[in-house]
Amino acid sequence: MAEYKIKFEVFEGPLDLLLHLVKKEEVDIYEVDLTRLATQFVEYIEVMRLLDLDVAGEFLVMASTLMYIKSRELLPKDLQAAPGEEEEGEDPRWELIRQLVAYKKFKDAAALLQAREIEQESIYPRLPPRPDLPTATAHKAEASLFDLINAVNAVLKRVGQREGVREIFEDKWTVSEKIEYLIKLTAEQATVKFSDLFATATSRSEVVCIFLALLELIRLKQLVCTQPEDFGEIEITKTPAPPVTVDHGT
């Protein structure tokens, strides 16, 4: 015999083959003529053998089950075992049909899974890249006027506590004096912490003077207030040197 071998993998097992034969009969599984099916099943195995195909053991077991069922049906009616009389209990025919039905249901479920598997190939998730924010500067957000007022309120509270008995005397501090103080301070240190501005202040009016001086310098764009991190301390720096402006004329 020629050594031609073809891979014959149409049926995944005896149940698969049986299911195929049932389908060909075009009847409901419960009504199928198992005797006829048995004949077809054995014929199929014979074909496989003729083609020199490897017949798996499971097919032979199924064939023997089918032949057993067929042999029972061939007995005269009065000699057939009544259901429940036999020691095995269940009718092998119903047992086989039950197995076939269960297999078919899971096979259908497998088809649904396959449909989902194929569908998934066409479904794309939205995967936005992380927004490319200039994080370094964004964090050094300029402190707003309200941030400043909040901060100075905190300082005032502290100073207010220190101030017990109060005498009325002439204001010793002026805003212009404090402006000079701030310019000097920021010239010496690159950054000054907000709270350090008031470290030496002894009274409410001094705090207010310093604060007004600070606001004035911010207005004049001499100083910048930044908040390096959310809820962190406000820092004061000199405005970076403006781009060189060439002054023509006059």
Added chain:
Amino acid sequence: MELKFILEALLFSAQKPLTSKELRDLLTAAAGTAEEAKPFKKAKEDDLEAALEQLRGDHESAARSYRLACVAGAWQFVTQPEYAPWVIALVGTKARPPRLSQPALETLAIIAYRQPITRAEIEQVRGVTIDGVMATLQERGLIEQVGRAEYAGRPMTYGTTPLFLEYFGLRSLEGLPAADELRRIPITRPEALLTADPGLATPPPDQLTLAEVEQENPPTSPAPPPAENTAGT
């Protein structure tokens, strides 16, 4: 401000699918830094699930080219499959392992609906041995050993992995189609077969198969047709 729109904004900007627990953590984190986020600090996971479900419904009824999907408990926006040709032109074909074979799908379906299940029970349903298929499914990370059955021999039981849900785009095992019916089908536990090979659902036939006969008789010696040889005994 509605909770579902906050969640929509988060999922719209998210770099990966987010679970309702992760979303709740984000709500808590936001409440720590922003005043307007405070009312949502105490949102329960149930509230979030309800809002997400509502959002999913909104997008579905809007019939857009994308929808909100929940896969393995995590939510993300995905395109509808019919727009794949154009999306592929943009981002290329999706990298996915090769499709599963028919036996693999059948075996996987049985495990998915009936887990935890033993190998012998699966073989009982399919009527064939499944060693190779089980190995493939385990290698692909779709199934795993989940325990041992509480009867003689204590065989291993198998179940599906979270990757299984991801691979098929399923929300949960409850999201499997026709789950109720398939969970009810009785599966008989095969009787212990003392003489049979372990893992074989049916006892091996007494007859030799063609393959076995051929292995014993190399093709050089013209052996008589094996079928007839054994038929007489």
